[in-house]
Amino acid sequence: MDTTNLQIPIRRDLKIAATEAALEQGFSSLQEAVRVFINKMAKKTIDVVFTPRTIKLSPKAIKRYNRISEDIEKGIGIYEAKDVDDLMRQLNS
Secondary structure (H helix, E strand, O other), X not given: OOOOOOOOOOOXXXXXXXXXXXXXXOOOOHHHHHHHHHHHHHOOOOOOOOOOOOOOOOHHHHHHHHHHHHHHHHOOOOXXXXXXXXXXXXXXX
């Protein structure tokens, strides 16, 4: 097997954190995680997408948003503008 080394300078604390994350995700090492990623990238079988983690709502917030959704479905607190002037009056009030 013809191999070469890839040297990437990174901060020590970043390497430690990345190693811990790789191990938590089931990789045997950070090197294995990087190797898998590079293989998939080379084969163009991976799309890299950065998505924020989902924010978990508190039980109080869940109740609040459920009530708001129910009110919307029932038409409570909904205002329909009759024309543009009426809409502007509502927005400015």
